Each structure stands twice: as C-alpha cells, then as structure tokens.
Amino acid sequence: MTGPSRTRPGPQARRASPELRLKVGFVVIAMVLSVFAARLVQLQGVDPGQYAAMAAAEGSVDVVLPATRGSILDRNGVPLAESIDGKMVVADPKLTADKAPELAKFLAKELGVDYFQVLERLRADTRFEYIARQVPARLATDVVDKAERKGFVGLFLRRDPVRRYPQGRTAANLIGFLGTPRKDGSAHALAGLEDAFDKYLSGTDGEERYEVGAGNQIPLGHNTITPAVDGEDLRLTIDSTMQFYTQQVLQQTVEGAHAESGIAVIMDSRTGDVLSLADYPTYDASDPQDWPKSRYKSSALTDVYEPGSTEKVLTLSALIDAGLARPRQQYVVPPVLNRQDRPIHDHWVHGFEHLTLAGILAKSSNIGTVLAADNFPKGELRRYLTSFGLGRTTGVGMLAESRGILPAGAAWTDQVDDRIAFGQSLSVNALQMTAAVNTIANDGVHIDPSLVEGHATLDDGTEVGTDDATERRVVSTEAARQTGLMMERVLDPVDGVAPLAAVPGYRIAGKTGTAQRVVDSCGCYDGSHTASFIGYGPTDDARFTIYVVIHDSKTGGGGAVAGPAFAKLMSYALRRYGVPPTGTKPSQLPVEW
Amino acid sequence: MSSTAPQLRSRLPRLAEVAVQRARLTVVPRPRTRPRAPRVPFVIFVSVILLAGVLGLLMFNTSMQQASFRETALEHQAADLTAREEALNLDLQQRRTFENIADRAQKLGMVLPGAPGVLTLGTGKVLGTPVPAVPGNTINTNTPGPHKPAALNPPPVIVHEKPQKRGGDTGGRSDAGHRDRHQDRQHGAPDRDRQR
Numbered sequence: 169m170t171g172p173s174r175t176r177p178g179p180q181a182r183r184a185s186p187e188l189r190l191k192v193g194f195v196v197i198a199m200v201l202s203v204f205a206a207r208l209v210q211l212q213g214v215d216p217g218q219y220a221a222m223a224a225a226e227g228s229v230d231v232v233l234p235a236t237r238g239s240i241l242d243r244n245g246v247p248l249a250e251s252i253d254g255k256m257v258v259a260d261p262k263l264t265a266d267k268a269p270e271l272a273k274f275l276a277k278e279l280g281v282d283y284f285q286v287l288e289r290l291r292a293d294t295r296f297e298y299i300a301r302q303v304p305a306r307l308a309t310d311v312v313d314k315a316e317r318k319g320f321v322g323l324f325l326r327r328d329p330v331r332r333y334p335q336g337r338t339a340a341n342l343i344g345f346l347g348t349p350r351k352d353g354s355a356h357a358l359a360g361l362e363d364a365f366d367k368y369l370s371g372t373d374g375e376e377r378y379e380v381g382a383g384n385q386i387p388l389g390h391n392t393i394t395p396a397v398d399g400e401d402l403r404l405t406i407d408s409t410m411q412f413y414t415q416q417v418l419q420q421t422v423e424g425a426h427a428e429s430g431i432a433v434i435m436d437s438r439t440g441d442v443l444s445l446a447d448y449p450t451y452d453a454s455d456p457q458d459w460p461k462s463r464y465k466s467s468a469l470t471d472v473y474e475p476g477s478t479e480k481v482l483t484l485s486a487l488i489d490a491g492l493a494r495p496r497q498q499y500v501v502p503p504v505l506n507r508q509d510r511p512i513h514d515h516w517v518h519g520f521e522h523l524t525l526a527g528i529l530a531k532s533s534n535i536g537t538v539l540a541a542d543n544f545p546k547g548e549l550r551r552y553l554t555s556f557g558l559g560r561t562t563g564v565g566m567l568a569e570s571r572g573i574l575p576a577g578a579a580w581t582d583q584v585d586d587r588i589a590f591g592q593s594l595s596v597n598a599l600q601m602t603a604a605v606n607t608i609a610n611d612g613v614h615i616d617p618s619l620v621e622g623h624a625t626l627d628d629g630t631e632v633g634t635d636d637a638t639e640r641r642v643v644s645t646e647a648a649r650q651t652g653l654m655m656e657r658v659l660d661p662v663d664g665v666a667p668l669a670a671v672p673g674y675r676i677a678g679k680t681g682t683a684q685r686v687v688d689s690c691g692c693y694d695g696s697h698t699a700s701f702i703g704y705g706p707t708d709d710a711r712f713t714i715y716v717v718i719h720d721s722k723t724g725g726g727g728a729v730a731g732p733a734f735a736k737l738m739s740y741a742l743r744r745y746g747v748p749p750t751g752t753k754p755s756q757l758p759v760e761w
Numbered sequence: 762m763s764s765t766a767p768q769l770r771s772r773l774p775r776l777a778e779v780a781v782q783r784a785r786l787t788v789v790p791r792p793r794t795r796p797r798a799p800r801v802p803f804v805i806f807v808s809v810i811l812l813a814g815v816l817g818l819l820m821f822n823t824s825m826q827q828a829s830f831r832e833t834a835l836e837h838q839a840a841d842l843t844a845r846e847e848a849l850n851l852d853l854q855q856r857r858t859f860e861n862i863a864d865r866a867q868k869l870g871m872v873l874p875g876a877p878g879v880l881t882l883g884t885g886k887v888l889g890t891p892v893p894a895v896p897g898n899t900i901n902t903n904t905p906g907p908h909k910p911a912a913l914n915p916p917p918v919i920v921h922e923k924p925q926k927r928g929g930d931t932g933g934r935s936d937a938g939h940r941d942r943h944q945d946r947q948h949g950a951p952d953r954d955r956q957r
Binding site: 252304309332334338409411412416417419420449455662672709739 | 847855876891907
C-alpha cells in the first residue's frame with residue numbers, strides 16, 4: 169500500500185530534514201499545549217467558581233420547588249387554614265410608564281387595586297414594583313394574559329402563596345394567621361398555632377436546576393432535583409362545627425349581659441380533648457389587619473383571672489379525698505365570719521344557717537367553705553390545687569400561655585388560705601380551670617388537656633398532642649363521685665343556685681362562680697364581676713366538661729348569665745355526639761339539716 | 762525468501778538434506794479461483810446502517826423534543842387546571858362556611874332543635890325529656906364588624922330642614938340640595954366598606 173508513495177520523488181526533495189521538521193512540530197505542539205495549560209490554570213486555579221457559575225447560567229434554569237405549607241385541620245378534617253397557589257403581580261415601570269394610565273385603569277378594574285397608587289407605581293423610577301400580592305393563581309394568570317392581549321407590556325407573575333382561612337372567625341383566636349410573606353416568598357407567621365408550629369407546618373423548599381432551550385427543558389440536558397419536603401398537617405382536637413356554635417352562643421351571652429368579654433371551653437371529659445375553645449371578642453383571621461392587635465390571642469390561655477366559687481369544687485373534693493369531710497357533714501354557717509384582716513360574707517344575707525357540705529356547695533357559701541377548709545393541715549390545700557394543675561401551664565401548644573398565680577411560701581398566709589378556699593386570691597386561665605374540674609368528671613384522674621390530635625412538634629422542639637397527654641390521680645374515685653353528687657345539687661330548682669344551667673332529661677353537675685375582678689387599668693378590684701359556670705354531664709358517666717366565663721357581666725352572676733349559656737352548649741354537645749341520658753335518679757343529697 | 766534457500770542448503774550436511782527438502786517453504790498460490798467479495802453491497806450496507814442510525818437518532822431526538830414541547834404545554838394546562846380547581850374550591854368554601862349555612866338555614870325558617878328523646882330499642886323505653894323545637898330558637902349569625910377609625914366611619918351629618926320661606930330664593934334651595942348629596946355620600950361610605 170505504501171509502496172507507490174515511496175517511489176514518488178517530488179515532494180521529498182522539497183522538504184527540510186526530518187529532524188528539523190520534528191523540532192518545529194514539537195515546538196508548535198508545546199506552544200499550543202502551554203496555551204492550553206495557561207488557560208486551564210486560569211479557569212481552574214484563579215476563579216473556578218465564577219466560570220462554573222457562568223457556564224451554569226448559560227441556558228440553565230434554577231427553580232425553587234416550593235414546599236406546601238401544611239394545613240390546619242379540625243378533628244374531622246375540615247380545613248381551618250390552608251395554602252393555595254398564589255401569585256404576585258409585579259411591574260417593570262421602565263416598560264409600563266408609557267401606557268400607565270390605561271394599564272392602571274385596567275388593573276384597578278380587574279384586580280380591585282387602588283388606581284392612584286398603582287398609577288404611581290407604574291411610573292416609578294425603578295425596575296420592580298409590586299402591583300398586587302397573594303392573588304389567587306387563576307385570577308392573576310387571567311389578568312396578565314388579558315393585559316398582554318390588550319397590548320400592555322411589563323407585567324410579570326411571581327410565586328406568592330396564599331394562606332386561606334376558610335372559616336374566617338371560627339377558631340381564629342387559636343389558629344392565628346400569617347402576615348404578608350417575606351420577600352423570598354416564605355411564610356411569616358404572626359399569631360396563634362401558625363406561629364407556635366411554624367417549622368412543623370412550613371416544610372423545606374426544594375430546588376431544581378435544568379437546561380432550557382427556547383423555553384423548554386432540554387430532554388437529555390443536565391438536570392438536578394432536590395425535592396421539596398412539604399410541611400405537615402396540624403390536626404386539632406377542635407370540632408369546628410361545635411366551635412362555631414360555641415362562639416355564637418358566647419357572643420349572644422356577652423352581648424346579652426352587656427359584658428366586656430367572654431370565654432367558653434368544651435372538653436371531652438374522658439380524653440382531655442379540647443373540642444371548642446372560644447373567645448369573645450375575637451377577630452377574622454382572613455382580614456386580621458382590620459382588627460386591634462390585642463385580639464390576636466386566645467384569652468382562654470393568655471389571660472388569667474380569679475375563678476371565684478367554681479374553685480370550691482376543688483377545695484371540697486380535696487376535703488372529701490383527705491377524709492376531712494363528708495357530703496352530709498353538718499355545719500352551722502354564721503351570717504358573717506370575722507377573720508384576721510376582714511370579715512367574710514356570703515352572696516346572700518342570712519342568719520345562722522344549718523347547711524350540709526352539699527348545701528355549702530349548692531348554695532355557694534363562702535363562710536361554709538372556709539369553715540370546712542379549716543380542717544386542712546397547713547400546705548395541704550396548696551398541694552391539692554397544684555395536683556389539680558393550677559399554677560402551671562397546660563402546655564397545649566399555644567405560645568404565651570399564662571400559668572396563673574398560686575401563691576407560695578410566705579405569700580400563702582392564713583388570710584390568703586381562707587380566700588383561696590373559695591376561689592379568690594389565686595388566678596387561673598380558663599383551660600387550666602376546665603382541666604382541673606374535669607378531674608372530678610373523670611373519676612378523680614387529671615388529664616392534660618390537648619389541642620393537637622396525635623402529636624406535633626413546637627418550634628422549640630417540644631412534642632405536644634393527645635399522644636403526649638399524661639394522666640395522674642388527684643382524688644379518689646369515691647371522692648370524685650361524691651363531689652359530683654354535691655355539684656348536681658347546684659342545678660336543683662329549689663335547693664340550688666343555678667337551675668337555668670339544667671339540661672332537660674340529663675343529669676348535670678355544675679358550679680357557679682361570681683368573682684370579684686381585678687382590672688388591668690388599676691390592678692385592683694373595681695367592683696366588676698366575673699360570672700362563670702363550670703360543669704359536666706351526664707353526672708354518672710361524664711362526656712363533656714364545659715366552662716363559660718363572662719367578664720364584667722352587668723346583668724347577673726354565674727347562675728343567671730353563664731348558666732343558660734352552659735345549658736345551651738351542653739345540650740348541643742350531648743345532642744351532636746348522640747349521648748343518651750343515663751336514666752338514673754338524680755342526686756338527693758340533703759342541703760340543710 | 763527464495764534467495765536465502767541455496768545458502769542454507771550449502772551449509773547444511775548432506776544427511777539433513779532430505780529434511781531440508783521436506784521443510785522447504787513454497788509460496789502459497791493466491792486463490793484466484795474464489796471471486797473477490799463485491800464491495801458495493803458492503804458499502805451500501807454500512808451506509809444504510811449509518812443512515813438508519815443518523816435518521817433514527819434524529820427522529821428520536823425530534824420526538825424527544827416534541828415530547829418536551831408537549832410536556833411544557835401539558836404542564837401549563839395542569840397549572841391552569843389546578844388554579845381553576847382552587848378557584849372553584851374557594852367558591853365552594855365560601856358557600857360552605859358555617860356562618861353562611863347557618864344564615865341560609867335560618868332564612869329558610871329552620872331553628873335549633875329542643876332536647877331530644879332517646880328511644881331504647883331493647884326495651885322500647887324513651888329516655889330523656891323530649892322538648893319540641895320552638896320558633897325563634899335561632900343563633901345570631903351577625904358578628905360585629907371591625908371597629909373602624911373615626912376617619913373611615915364618620916358620624917352621620919344631620920341636616921335640619923330650615924322652615925321654607927314662601928317665595929324663598931333659589932340659592933338657598935340649591936345649597937340644601939348640595940348638602941343632601943354630601944350627606945348621602947357620607948352615609949354610603951361605611952356601607953360599602955361593610956360589604957367588602
């Protein structure tokens with residue numbers, strides 16, 4: 169094959185010597201290689217990051233894969249807060265300035281934004297202006313498409329998730345809300361459970377990087393995906409239908425009593441699940457900015473007050489448990505009891521009454537309670553109250569929960585001891601008090617109340633929920649049963665003080681409370697009262713524990729104002745959950761002797 | 762090869778001659794009889810494979826691109842449909858709020874039930890004290906609106922009508938008319954806000 173070329177003499181004659189040619193060749197190759205080497209050093213040694221970034225930016229797209237924020241659901245899966253896809257409409261004023269008035273008119277009509285504000289923004293001397301934020305994706309896309317068809321340029325869409333509170337005011341005090349998202353589109357929790365469980369609900373954004381050509385992903389191009397981890401759903405123990413009803417009843421009660429505010433709690437007696445937790449006045453989580461900031465909380469957890477006579481339930485059940493009293497034990501109750509610093513009165517004027525322990529509770533006698541509680545050894549009442557859960561937070565998961573005040577050490581004087589026995593000189597939050605009395609409903613076993621079904625992690629790492637609720641025995645089953653029978657007498661039409669709290673056909677145990685109230689403005693008793701009613705039913709097989717608190721009621725005390733509200737709520741709860749009457753005979757404990 | 766054979770033979774002893782004779786190499790004749798394989802079909806074969814490969818790759822690439830276009834289009838459609846579904850869901854949720862349902866039910870004349878009686882199937886006994894539902898046993902579905910600052914919620918301007926003088930001048934009338942309009946606007950503003 170090579171034979172013929174060897175015989176050709178022509179070109180061989182004109183070439184230089186092979187060694188020279190080889191040298192020249194080597195030099196050329198060396199020069200080229202050294203150029204390559206220099207370039208290599210420049211690319212890899214001097215600033216590799218920048219070049220890599222430039223290479224990646226060329227035709228590649230980085231997309232944040234947004235993690236969907238978890239929903240907040242009620243116990244039946246009804247969404248109370250959920251995220252939907254939303255967009256922000258932004259404008260580049262460099263492009264929009266020419267047709268600003270027409271475009272502003274169009275946007276004002278389509279998106280309901282303010283004409284003058286938008287006009288100003290469309291003419292601003294920047295390259296980026298917000299036109300509307302958190303617009304539902306469908307609407308935003310439609311509007312921008314329409315604008316393009318009409319020949320407007322300079323409008324763009326960006327991701328801006330919308331948090332929706334479909335039930336508006338229902339449980340708004342618990343759920344809280346998200347503020348305007350941060351610039352990067354991440355959520356900005358401002359109140360309630362949204363804030364407390366922010367990390368749990370948020371999840372982690374993912375990222376995708378791929379190469380594009382003409383707007384489409386190049387099929388075999390470089391492609392890396394870090395998938396987004398969606399936030400977890402937060403399932404509450406709240407029954408939203410009942411929550412709505414509770415809020416309406418509470419509103420009606422507060423307005424009817426010309427009162428300042430109110431709280432209503434419904435708890436499942438057996439599990440400690442909080443089924444409703446209503447505050448009034450409240451706000452609308454969909455439009456929080458329209459309402460004063462002072463309402464962005466759950467008063468049932470953040471505000472403390474003196475419980476008044478409802479606390480006698482705890483004192484008397486502790487007495488029975490300690491073996492220091494029996495329901496039929498007889499007491500002579502004087503018209504006034506002079507103690508160290510000041511006389512103690514009852515809410516009604518009487519002479520020397522002959523009341524049983526049941527009668528002391530049924531008629532809510534302060535003097536009788538103090539006399540009965542005198543039998544406690546020093547420190548015993550405090551030990552019981554602590555065991556009932558007073559003086560420490562319930563830990564249901566809401567931030568800024570107040571733990572109330574249970575005096576300790578030197579602050580627990582004899583006078584304080586007397587007053588605490590009938591529910592003054594100590595303060596509680598409403599859920600704490602509900603859980604405490606629920607102990608009696610639940611055969612003497614205290615259950616931590618829960619707001620979260622299953623379990624969820626707070627931002628500080630604490631696990632809360634029904635799975636983590638603990639139980640502890642506070643009083644004996646027998647003491648709880650006897651206290652229940654005494655409480656039943658409170659609703660007796662003849663012997664009790666709260667016949668209006670009765671539910672026809674059911675045995676209900678309850679206790680009224682009308683406490684002197686400390687107001688924030690002066691930090692003193694201003695003569696206003698906190699009317700409350702707490703109870704459970706049916707007495708012999710408790711299903712629900714309900715607590716209604718009305719602050720600054722102008723039309724009456726616990727039995728007259730909170731009692732009827734309690735009856736409505738109890739009747740509704742029993743009906744809704746199909747609880748039949750137990751059909752047993754109501755308590756006939758004597759109240760007098 | 763043929764040039765080295767005689768030299769070899771002269772150096773070797775006679776005894777080995779036979780063996781050498783036997784071992785002499787001869788040129789194998791070129792097999793002229795077998796026809797040379799035709800090149801054309803091979804070239805065509807290779808070209809066809811090459812062409813098929815190139816075309817196949819091209820078509821594969823094209824179809825991939827096509828699929829990519831289609832994917833993008835479908836993604837747009839999916840996003841659009843998701844947005845539409847969400848919009849419809851919003852509407853549904855709006856209709857489904859407790860306030861709405863309670864309000865509409867009460868407008869239809871529905872009331873809250875009284876106490877129920879529970880019929881025990883085993884014994885045929887009725888437990889509880891059934892109480893019939895009474896008209897007017899409703900809940901208040903009007904929740905108070907937000908408290909607006911005074912600037913947004915001005916007090917109504919009350920214009921007292923002046924006793925009309927007989928044959929009064931037209932200037933006074935037009936002034937009153939102007940103030941009436943002003944009053945309307947002021948009344949209108951809070952209503953519009955409430956609707957929102």
